[in-house]
Amino acid sequence: MLKAQPLRAYPKRGIPAGQAAKEMVNVSATPVLALRGVSKRFGAVQALTDVELEVHAGEVVALVGDNGAGKSTLVKTIAGVHPIDEGIIEWDGSPVSINKPHDAQGLGVATVYQDLALCDNLDVVGNLYLGRELLRRGIIDEVSMEQKARELLNTLSIRIPSVRIPIASLSGGQRQVVAIARALIGDPKVVILDEPTAALGVEQTAQVLDLVERLRERNLAVILISHNMADVKAVADTVAVLRLGRNNGSFSVKDTSQEEIISAITGATDNAVTRRAGRRSTEAAK
Amino acid sequence: MSDTSKVSKADAGTKGQQTTVAPADDPTAAPVSVVDPRLLVREEGLKGYWTEFTRKVKGGELGSLPVVIGLIVIWAIFQFKNDRFLSADNLSNISYYMSATGMIAIGLVFVLLLGEIDLSVGSVSGLASTLFAVWVVQHGMNAWLALLLAILVGIAIGALQGWFFAKIGVPAFVVTLAGLLGWNGLMLWLLGSSGTINIPSDSGPVHLLGQNSFFMDQAIIGGYLLAGLAVVLTVVGNFGEQRRRKAAGVPFRPTGEILVRVGALAVASFVAAAVLNNANGVSNSLVIFLAALVIVDFVLRRTTYGRKVFAVGGGIEAARRAGINVPMVRITVFAISGGFAAIGGMFFAGQTASATLSAGAGNTLMLAIAAAVIGGTSLFGGRGSVWSALLGMLVIQSITTGLDLLNMNASIQYMITGGVLLGAVVIDSVSRKSQKAAGRG
Numbered sequence: 234m235l236k237a238q239p240l241r242a243y244p245k246r247g248i249p250a251g252q253a254a255k256e257m258v259n260v261s262a263t264p265v266l267a268l269r270g271v272s273k274r275f276g277a278v279q280a281l282t283d284v285e286l287e288v289h290a291g292e293v294v295a296l297v298g299d300n301g302a303g304k305s306t307l308v309k310t311i312a313g314v315h316p317i318d319e320g321i322i323e324w325d326g327s328p329v330s331i332n333k334p335h336d337a338q339g340l341g342v343a344t345v346y347q348d349l350a351l352c353d354n355l356d357v358v359g360n361l362y363l364g365r366e367l368l369r370r371g372i373i374d375e376v377s378m379e380q381k382a383r384e385l386l387n388t389l390s391i392r393i394p395s396v397r398i399p400i401a402s403l404s405g406g407q408r409q410v411v412a413i414a415r416a417l418i419g420d421p422k423v424v425i426l427d428e429p430t431a432a433l434g435v436e437q438t439a440q441v442l443d444l445v446e447r448l449r450e451r452n453l454a455v456i457l458i459s460h461n462m463a464d465v466k467a468v469a470d471t472v473a474v475l476r477l478g479r480n481n482g483s484f485s486v487k488d489t490s491q492e493e494i495i496s497a498i499t500g501a502t503d504n505a506v507t508r509r510a511g512r513r514s515t516e517a518a519k
Numbered sequence: 520m521s522d523t524s525k526v527s528k529a530d531a532g533t534k535g536q537q538t539t540v541a542p543a544d545d546p547t548a549a550p551v552s553v554v555d556p557r558l559l560v561r562e563e564g565l566k567g568y569w570t571e572f573t574r575k576v577k578g579g580e581l582g583s584l585p586v587v588i589g590l591i592v593i594w595a596i597f598q599f600k601n602d603r604f605l606s607a608d609n610l611s612n613i614s615y616y617m618s619a620t621g622m623i624a625i626g627l628v629f630v631l632l633l634g635e636i637d638l639s640v641g642s643v644s645g646l647a648s649t650l651f652a653v654w655v656v657q658h659g660m661n662a663w664l665a666l667l668l669a670i671l672v673g674i675a676i677g678a679l680q681g682w683f684f685a686k687i688g689v690p691a692f693v694v695t696l697a698g699l700l701g702w703n704g705l706m707l708w709l710l711g712s713s714g715t716i717n718i719p720s721d722s723g724p725v726h727l728l729g730q731n732s733f734f735m736d737q738a739i740i741g742g743y744l745l746a747g748l749a750v751v752l753t754v755v756g757n758f759g760e761q762r763r764r765k766a767a768g769v770p771f772r773p774t775g776e777i778l779v780r781v782g783a784l785a786v787a788s789f790v791a792a793a794v795l796n797n798a799n800g801v802s803n804s805l806v807i808f809l810a811a812l813v814i815v816d817f818v819l820r821r822t823t824y825g826r827k828v829f830a831v832g833g834g835i836e837a838a839r840r841a842g843i844n845v846p847m848v849r850i851t852v853f854a855i856s857g858g859f860a861a862i863g864g865m866f867f868a869g870q871t872a873s874a875t876l877s878a879g880a881g882n883t884l885m886l887a888i889a890a891a892v893i894g895g896t897s898l899f900g901g902r903g904s905v906w907s908a909l910l911g912m913l914v915i916q917s918i919t920t921g922l923d924l925l926n927m928n929a930s931i932q933y934m935i936t937g938g939v940l941l942g943a944v945v946i947d948s949v950s951r952k953s954q955k956a957a958g959r960g
Contacts, residue, residue: 335842350840352833354901363830364841372821376760380767397770401954504667 264289265454266311266423271320273296273306280306281478283320284491288423288454291420293445295457295469295486297498298400303478308425311456312344313337335344343416344425349408353401357393358382361415387413390448391440406437410444423454430464443470462491476500568776572599577953583895585946586910589939593914598922606919611798613731614791617916618808619866623887624894624908625815626677626859629852631891632819632832634900635691637856639680639886642862645879646706647673651865652716653709654875662722670861676702677743677857681850691853710876720872728807728869733800742792743799745809750785757781803868808909811862815905828852833900863887883935888913889940897947914939 262357264287273281281303287402289292298304309315311322313334321328322366324340331337337344352358356376367374380394391410393403400408416424426445430438445468448455459465466486474481474497483496576584597604623640630637647669654665684691710716718725718935726732735741757777764771795801819825830838831848839845867878892898893914894907918939922932 334840338842346840350834350837350899352830352837354833355829359826359829360837363826363837364843366823366826368823373823373826376763376767376769379769383769449849 240378248270264323265325267323267326268307268311269321269323271310271317272320272321272499273303273310273315281317283312283326283479284475285480286473288456290422290454291449291452292471293449293455293457293469295459295465296475297459297462297465297494298474298475298481299498301473301477302498304475305427306478307475308427308456308458310346311337311342311423312425313342338419339358341420342425343419343421343423345412345416345427345429347427347431349412351400351408351412354399356399356474357396357403357411358413361385361418363415365418385417389414389417389444391444404437406433406440407442407510409433409437413441417448421453423456424448425458427458428460429457430459430461438464462494465494466491474498492517537773557670574693579686582628583906583910585943586894586907586914587827589893589942590910590914590917591744593917593921597726597917597924601921601924604924607794607797608867609920609924610794611802613913613916613920614805615802616870616920617912618802619863620872620883620886621808621863621908621912621916622811622866623860623863623883624890624912625811625905626856626863626902627887627891628815628896628905628908629819629828630691630856631896631898632828632900632903633830633849633852634686634848634898636695636888636898637677637680637691637853637860638695638884639676640856640863641879641884642699642702642706643673643676643860644867644883645874646676646702646709647861647864648868648878649706649709649716649874652718653866655718655722656716662724666724666865669865670858673861673864674858675855677860678850678854679933680852680857684853685846685849689715699881699884706878709875714876716874718872718874724865725869725872728804728866729872730800730802730870732803734803734806737800739800742796743789745801746785746788746792747805749788750781753781753784779812796812804869811859812909814907819905824851829901882936886915886919886936889936889943893939893943895947897951898944899947899951911943 240429263450266286268286270282271281271284271286272279284303284307285305286294286296296307298302304313309330310317313331313336314330316330322331323329329336329340331340331342352363355363356378362378366431367377367381373388379396386393386396391414393407393411393488394456400411403411413424413426413429429441429445433441442464445455445457449468449470457469472484472486472494474494475485476498477500481500483495484494562874594605603609623644627637627640650672651662651665651669654668655662660668676698680691680694683689683694690706720726720729734745750853754777757772757780761771761774792801819828827838827843827848830841830843830844835839835845838848863883864879867883868874871878890911891903891907892911894903894911896903896907915936919932920937922935
């Protein structure tokens with residue numbers, strides 16, 4: 234009860250939040266990526282039930298939820314790791330089927346997983362272009378790769394000692410930004426970041442968040458999984474909450490307090506405080 | 520929103536121009552915005568190279584330093600014990616006999632780069648030489664066709680073992696241990712009735728790989744031609760790359776450094792050619808071995824396949840996510856190992872002009888592994904170069920030949936080679952540790 238106190242103290246801006254978010258979404262054009270009623274089942278576990286998600290170009294959507302809420306599963310369905318059982322995935326407004334990672338990459342979905350999956354023994358350039366090396370007469374074109382890598386890191390204002398040192402010599406934050414930069418090599422439209430700031434220090438977290446903002450400036454759609462509310466508040470435009478494999482609200486970050494998001498995550502939305510708040514706002518509307 | 524994105528794009532454009540312009544006048548300094556201010560930039564001049572060298576050694580990036588020092592020590596000791604050791608004839612012997620095991624070691628470098636091991640190479644080499652002998656002598660097959668088939672059998676055996684490892688998930692150690700026994704058994708069964716098959720030494724490939732076959736029929740110019748070719752190729756390659764890098768505005772190797780490298784290579788190769796010419800000439804086995812090294816080095820460093828091998832060795836998950844077909848890389852790597860083992864077997868057959876029960880047995884396998892590891896290829900995968908097969912074989916063959924000169928027993932040879940192998944692995948492990956400590960592991 235005491236914890237919920239600040240909720241009332243905050244001046245309400247356009248609550249209920251779910252509706253506010255919806256309205257904002259409707260304003261902009263067709264979403265780049267939309268999930269409609271997506272369900273996924275693993276044996277006896279219903280991991281996702283009727284999940285809806287919309288991501289627009291130039292928008293950062295934070296996907297939040299408790300452990301086991303289905304965030305990772307949802308992201309993996311988009312990335313093509315787990316094909317969906319039911320529902321529709323729309324790309325630029327038309328339905329598509331994503332059955333394997335290759336399909337997702339072909340559409341323009343780039344995923345940066347939590348374990349960055351970089352090759353420690355290869356240098357930064359080698360990692361950025363791993364699996365899609367630039368060729369010149371059938372031979373790896375190190376010069377063009379290095380030139381392009383430097384340009385890319387430059388435009389993202391990524392600072393690393395040298396593009397020719399092995400990944401093993403980079404710090405955790407530097408590895409994270411290299412992993413994100415790597416996702417951009419294929420010119421994606423949607424970038425999925427799985428816990429990009431977990432296990433990072435203050436300065437590195439700031440670096441990564443800066444980078445997320447730069448992705449938005451490049452008009453990419455970003456799906457950001459995070460447990461850190463401060464990060465979410467800092468960079469996200471919209472927060473989509475998952476709880477036990479279902480949607481539990483979608484909020485516009487500007488108009489929502491951290492407590493509201495947390496209560497949606499923990500499932501505390503339906504309690505005395507929120508009911509009273511809801512009643513009061515409907516009364517005020519009348 | 521659109522305004523900001525425009526601004527940022529324009530900003531990005533100017534930054535891009537800066538990158539291409541800035542390095543043109545100052546090659547060593549990268550554009551300021553990319554370089555971490557904490558990075559210790561290499562100082563200019565000789566002192567800069569020295570500080571970088573000491574830093575690398577302290578950081579555990581030893582490269583081929585231990586093996587070069589080891590080789591000098593070994594040569595010094597043997598020369599002190601027997602002054603015939605550094606004679607042209609003996610060095611020529613070393614250069615000839617190292618090519619057979621060296622070929623096997625090339626294949627092993629691939630496997631070691633994955634962080635795996637192939638214990639079957641000795642048996643496969645023996646089996647290949649036996650098959651060759653059986654086909655040529657007992658069935659009258661064309662020698663070149665038999666050679667090709669024997670190598671294909673080696674590739675197939677490697678692929679089969681790789682398949683068990685990659686698809687079934689049996690540890691490579693166990694699969695190839697089974698191969699070590701199984702293929703040796705098959706060889707013994709094939710040789711069963713006769714025991715030894717002598718191959719007519721004038722038949723094409725056997726003659727070519729024999730001890731009396733020399734590049735350009737012992738013409739003095741032959742060795743110098745090869746040395747000159749190596750130098751010219753290095754010059755063209757290095758300056759070509761420097762020009763392209765300058766044009767692209769990325770850091771390049773200064774002319775002075777290239778000249779020093781080329782100079783060192785020129786001295787080494789021309790001295791080697793002179794020494795070999797002083798004896799009999801450059802043996803064809805050695806020429807084939809060196810050609811294989813150059814080709815394989817190119818494949819590993821400059822092709823997507825080589826990049827895939829390094830990637831799988833550095834991180835399987837990362838490689839898989841990058842869209843690399845990991846099982847395929849593993850199977851092909853073991854196939855390559857099997858293929859080179861078979862080629863090594865052909866070299867052995869050429870040396871003795873026969874297929875014997877002892878072919879590929881005993882220490883062939885250990886020597887090949889030792890060569891690759893002594894040369895600096897890490898047992899832990901992802902680090903190494905095919906040139907380690909050459910450097911390692913120089914060490915191994917020097918020890919073998921030197922101990923032969925001193926009339927030492929095989930027992931002593933085994934003990935010493937074992938000790939050297941242990942030393943190499945210890946250096947590998949320790950340097951890996953200090954690389955970790957220096958943030959480079």
